[in-house]
Amino acid sequence: MTAWSEVEYTAVRELRGPLAVVAGVSGVGWDEFVRITLDSGERRYGVVLEVDRDTAVVQVLEDTSGMDPARLRVSFAGEPLRVPVGTGWLGRTCNGRGEPVDGGPPVFGEASAPVGGTPINPVRREPPADPVLTGVGVIDALTTLVRGQKLPVFSVAGLPHLELALQIAAQSTVGGAAFSVVFAGMGLTHADASFVRDALEERAAAAELVLLLNTADDPVIERILTPRIALTVAEHLAFARGHHVLVVMTDMTAYAEALREVSAARGEVPARRAYPGYLYSDLASLYERCGRIRGRSGSVTVLPVLTMPAGDITHPVPDLTGYITEGQIVLSRQPHALGVYPPVDALSSLSRLMRKGAGPGRTRPDHLDVAAQTLAALSRARQVRELSDLVGQGALSPTDRRYLDFDQAFWRRFVAQPRDEARPLDRTLDAVWQVLLTLPRSELALLPTALLDGHGARETPAGGEREGAEE
CATH class of the missing domain: 2.40.30.20 (Elongation Factor Tu (Ef-tu); domain 3)
Structure with a gap:
């Protein structure tokens, strides 16, 4: 108190x-x-x-x-400001100040902690390791989220970033260990806030979720407190209770706008695009609260979601976020226009810690090789697509046309999935193999021979269909 x-x-x-x-x-x-x-x-x-x-x-x-x-x-x-911390938060829905809005009593805890938090001693930090499986195939296979990592989602207005954030929050797992999700919504409309509550109802009923909802008509100072309260609750669950905690924060652009408004009220000298000069350090004070501590079994993983104004990735919020975090998941308008969900641009996305959380002993022995080959093939397919737009498909070689087939198969048979599907990793990687095998064996140079033999990869006759290819 x-x-x-x-x-x-x-x-x-x-x-x-x-x-x-x-x-x-x-x-x-x-x-x-x-x-x-x-x-x-x-x-x-x-x-x-x-x-x-x-x-x-x-x-x-x-x-x-x-x-x-x-x-x-x-x-x-x-x-x-201090807030109570403990497992009493699990299953509760609160406003951005941590006050219950679910009709229940105030949240109590065995202790209290300042919402500003304290930085983790670098000497005691453990490198992020082991995966957080989201059930979203394109993320799990190509930009694997690792426990203790900070991996943002970059989006633009009109794309389903809120739906993707909710899907990840609703179905993420860590393989049987104690797992909790803290979802911090900032600047939401009342319709979106209701949508969030409905989408996460099952996880809340299982006492695996803490939900903090700040709506657009709430005071701006509350919007600044919301992610800090979320991280304070997550830190206690992780480092005192041994949970692996995923903190989803959306939308960080709304948070930065609130910070700019408060800065103007203080009369501070504005910096780039009228944001305060300390925007970088302020964002870092949030993102850097994730991680693992030596000797503690829990971890805090942060997935911030932000919209890029006018799709400008050089805007201060995504620009500075990219400097602090360890990769990014980028959503694109092009697959969204084709009706593909989730519209993740795999070539623009990156998880810099993927090798720490995927591969032998963590996911599947072929995971990293398959991911590398898929991205290489996707890059070649994009080049072929651009060439096709210039000279027409009739001028392409048979192999180039196979890359166009690969590109279509990649989006339709691998990336696309229902919004409520939690796709197992084995099924995800098997789907990647099916897509890769639409290419001739000679084009799969990044995959070991043993893997190619094990999956029946064969050279496709020029201009022909691969025998046994699945439609």
Whole structure:
């Protein structure tokens, strides 16, 4: 519980939007938690944004509507916001401030922790290892998510990034170990918030989910707190309770917009595209809270989802996110226009830690070889597609035409899958093999001979169909 100061201040100089300016304060620090008591007895809370001598600027979490500055009592906690932590969060649905919206009692825990968190000692960090299987074939096969990794999803408006995030949150597993999901939604419409609750209902009922929902009409300061509360809860579950925790945060662009708005309210000098100059370090303070700790059995894996304004990958939010994280999953309009779900651009996507979590002893011995060969073939297929647009298919060689067949098979027979299907990894890799075997054996140079023999790869006669090929 927060230990509030017995000193209450009544000199509220002005209310300006979500800000309250309190004069005559003493010993108050930046980021301190604040309690505001109205004349009616109602209590609201806030965070200190700025302190200048004896004046504090407070961002009110519930906004300042209905407040009379002459009838307010303000008390300071002497410390940043803390939240209870523990397994009591599992199965609960809360707003962005951690207050229940599921009709249940307040969330209690055996301890409390500051939402700002503390960095993991680099000496005690363990490298990420072992996979988190999402059940989404193209991700599990080609951009494997690893326990302790931070792997963002880059998207644009109009693509099904929320659906993909929900599918991953609903069906991810780690192979029988204790597993939990913390889903932090920021700036959601009420329709999207309802969609999220319905999509994750089964995992919540199994007490494997913590759901934090910040809607678009909630105060912006709440949007800044939401991912921090999510990560604070996840850290305790992982490092004190031994769970493997996946934290899904969407949409980080909405978070960055809120940060920009608060920065403007503080009167800070803007940097690129009016974002604060500390956007990089602020994002890093969230993303770097994932990982594994030596001697602890749990892990925190972070999957942030962000939309790129106008599809611009050089926009500050995706640009800085790319510097901090270990790869990216990129969604593309082209497969989406063809009706392919999920519309993942495999050639633009990358998991830099995939070799730490896939291969012999972790997924399947042929996994890494198959992934490398698939990406190489997909790159060649894209070149052939561009050449075909220039000279026409009739001018292509028989082998080039096989690459066009491979390209179609890749999207239709491998990437495409129902939005509620949790595809097992063995079935995913078997589907990759079927697609690869549409190519002549001579084009599969990255695969060992033993693997090719084991899967019956044969040279296809020029211009002919491979015998036994599955339709």
